[in-house]
Amino acid sequence: MFQGLDFTLEPGGALILIGPNGAGKSSLLRLMAGLLKPYAGRLLWDEADALDDIDEHGAKLHYVGHHDAIKPVLTANENIRFWAELRGAEANGVERALDAFDIKHLYDVPGRFLSAGQKRRVNLARIIAAPAPLWLLDEPTTALDKATIKRLEHAIQAHRDAGGMVVLSTHADVVMPGAKVLDVYQFACTASFDERVMV
Amino acid sequence: MSAFFTLVRRDLNLAFRQGFDSLMVVAFFVIAVVLFPFGVGPEPNTLARIAAGTIWVAALLASMLSLERLFQTDYEDGTLELLALAPVPLEVTVIAKVVAHWLTTGLPLILTAPLLAVLMQLPTEGYIVLIATLTLGTPTLSLIGAVGAALILGSRRGGVLLSLLVLPLYIPVLIFGVSAVDAAIGDLGVRPHLLILAALFVGTLALTPWASAAALRQALE
Numbered sequence: 001m002f003q004g005l006d007f008t009l010e011p012g013g014a015l016i017l018i019g020p021n022g023a024g025k026s027s028l029l030r031l032m033a034g035l036l037k038p039y040a041g042r043l044l045w046d047e048a049d050a051l052d053d054i055d056e057h058g059a060k061l062h063y064v065g066h067h068d069a070i071k072p073v074l075t076a077n078e079n080i081r082f083w084a085e086l087r088g089a090e091a092n093g094v095e096r097a098l099d100a101f102d103i104k105h106l107y108d109v110p111g112r113f114l115s116a117g118q119k120r121r122v123n124l125a126r127i128i129a130a131p132a133p134l135w136l137l138d139e140p141t142t143a144l145d146k147a148t149i150k151r152l153e154h155a156i157q158a159h160r161d162a163g164g165m166v167v168l169s170t171h172a173d174v175v176m177p178g179a180k181v182l183d184v185y186q187f188a189c190t191a192s193f194d195e196r197v198m199v
Numbered sequence: 200m201s202a203f204f205t206l207v208r209r210d211l212n213l214a215f216r217q218g219f220d221s222l223m224v225v226a227f228f229v230i231a232v233v234l235f236p237f238g239v240g241p242e243p244n245t246l247a248r249i250a251a252g253t254i255w256v257a258a259l260l261a262s263m264l265s266l267e268r269l270f271q272t273d274y275e276d277g278t279l280e281l282l283a284l285a286p287v288p289l290e291v292t293v294i295a296k297v298v299a300h301w302l303t304t305g306l307p308l309i310l311t312a313p314l315l316a317v318l319m320q321l322p323t324e325g326y327i328v329l330i331a332t333l334t335l336g337t338p339t340l341s342l343i344g345a346v347g348a349a350l351i352l353g354s355r356r357g358g359v360l361l362s363l364l365v366l367p368l369y370i371p372v373l374i375f376g377v378s379a380v381d382a383a384i385g386d387l388g389v390r391p392h393l394l395i396l397a398a399l400f401v402g403t404l405a406l407t408p409w410a411s412a413a414a415l416r417q418a419l420e
Contacts, residue, residue, distance in 0.1 A: 058283070058286055059286035083240075085201075088286075
């Protein structure tokens with residue numbers, strides 16, 4: 001898909017992945033999450049190979065993919081709470097998360113009654129409920145209204161202020177001051193590639 | 200460990216709210232067994248002779264019914280990706296899902312089996328052993344089935360493929376499950392059969408979670 005990709009993300013840093021459909025933005029994010037293995041090249045976290053211990057790597061990141069992973073028979077609260085408990089988050093994490101995306105009114109609403117945008121908000125609230133240093137967001141603004149995109153920008157800013165890192169792919173404009181931009185298409189593959197992420 | 204119980208609780212919660220999966224499994228089990236007296240005739244000696252085998256075969260098929268959905272819904276709605284990225288090892292997640300599967304299908308089967316044994320004229324000496332073999336055997340079925348359920352992710356007509364993959368592997372459990380009951384009825388030693396069933400359980404418990412997790416990772420790539 002791509003080759004010769006080499007970038008580093010500092011604590012508090014942000015990276016925006018751009019490129020046309022099929023350029024490999026999602027693949028790069030899945031690769032950084034450890035869901036895909038690189039054909040060649042390395043993924044480094046503090047100089048150590050991140051893919052050596054996949055469970056430990058998973059604990060350090062949140063991944064938001066194309067699917068929202070909302071169970072239709074569980075309420076919004078239960079959906080968020082499950083992921084928070086799985087990651088051993090504190091009890092008030094869920095409340096904070098519901099506030100951050102203004103979905104308190106959906107607390108007792110089962111997943112099957114949520115609209116696409118509401119599902120996305122619940123999914124994004126999940127990553128606030130249990131803190132993790134790296135956020136990998138694959139087109140997080142899909143189905144979101146303008147006000148919620150603002151809320152997402154605030155959440156990302158707060159996350160970065162606390163030393164967190166964000167990598168997101170987008171076609172819409174997400175305002176992230178000081179973010180680096182990477183056009184994945186420029187690295188479109190012809191031969192082998194060397195990809196490094198150093199943190 | 201608390202993450203393990205969180206996973207089991209969630210799956211049980213989903214199973215109860217989604218409703219009819221375990222009822223369907225039990226209903227299938229009952230109907231499949233009830234067909235035999237119609238097929239072979241109501242003669243008590245004939246029924247008694249095939250009782251253990253019939254109940255075991257029906258239990259195998261019934262426990263396979265709900266296997267297809269073990270990982271399928273999680274795979275389709277993206278939950279599986281997030282479970283793979285959770286700080287819990289995927290192998291533990293697999294065991295948690297198998298435990299939930301067994302509680303919602305294996306356990307109801309065990310509870311229904313004595314009633315069907317009455318219907319099939321099973322000699323009274325066989326009852327306790329039948330329940331014991333089912334208790335030892337059905338978790339093994341769920342564990343083996345989990346490997347098949349993970350392997351069929353993403354394939355069309357997964358249900359048929361699943362039965363082709365899994366049923367041959369169920370044969371050892373079936374053989375020793377039935378022979379234990381037959382031994383009890385014939386007043387022979389039951390212990391060796393139960394020990395082999397227990398060994399099969401321990402063996403699959405040690406091996407299949409790794410196989411299932413590997414198949415799940417493969418499906419996610």
